Amino acid sequence: MEPFLNRVQAGRLLAEALRASLPDLAEHSGVIVLALPRGGVPPGLEVARALTAPLDVMLVRKLGVPGQPELAMGAITSGARVLNEDVIWHCGIRDEDLEAVASVERTELERRARRYRGDKPWPDLKDRCVILVDDGIATGATMEAAARAVREQQPAALVLAVPVAPQSTLTRFTPLVDRVVCLLTPEPFWSIGAWYRDFSQLTDEQVIAMLREADHLSREKGE
Structure with missing residues (x-):
């Protein structure tokens, strides 16, 4: 190929x-x-x-594992969240760590929404x-x-x-x-x-x- x-x-x-x-x-x-x-x-x-x-x-943002941001433990949009339970379990991700990453990515979602779409x-x-x-x-x-x-x-x-x-x-x-x-x-x-x-x-x-x-x-x- x-x-x-x-x-x-x-x-x-x-x-x-x-x-x-x-x-x-x-x-x-x-x-x-x-x-x-x-x-x-x-x-x-x-x-x-x-x-x-x-x-x-x-607009979608990956939820990267702390310390391994390229490894996805999930993803969020403005209306949905998907979690990879296997990755979360194997990496020992705590709820508070997951929510901390999600909070950062929600902020970036909002920034991109304003930048790309404005008030459309x-x-x-x-x-x-x-x-x-x-x-x-x-x-x-x-x-x-x-x-x-x-x-x-x-x-x-x-x-x-x-x-x-x-x-x-x-x-x-x-x-x-x-x-x-x-x-x-x-x-x-x-x-x-x-x-x-x-x-x-x-x-x-x-x-x-x-x-x-x-x-x-x-x-x-x-x-």
């Missing part, structure tokens, strides 16, 4: 796969793309552009076809939190779309989503970044610029 050049190329390939798999969802009113920032926004923009659908951000109202997802996009999935904690939060808003259909993920993680999403579209399921997986030649970190300013571009495209479509 060849790695993607960057997130933009991965998003364009993902959009092609989605366009081929969405005809049976055409009866649902209003497709909307929700990208997980920061890394999910470039592929999300390409998907939204190809499907002429609006783009918004689904949250879209009504009821009876819509929602496409959740990220640049990849590793453990699946953040995407699971996002999927559960979206499910509570009663979409007509929920599609999980990512360029790369391990098959074992994708299997966990079978009860949560209606469709999974993933371009690469390498074994061994290693990491998301291993499957991109350019996996540079994005800044808030880049995310905001892409969201503005998406808003501009949506206004043009409306005209």
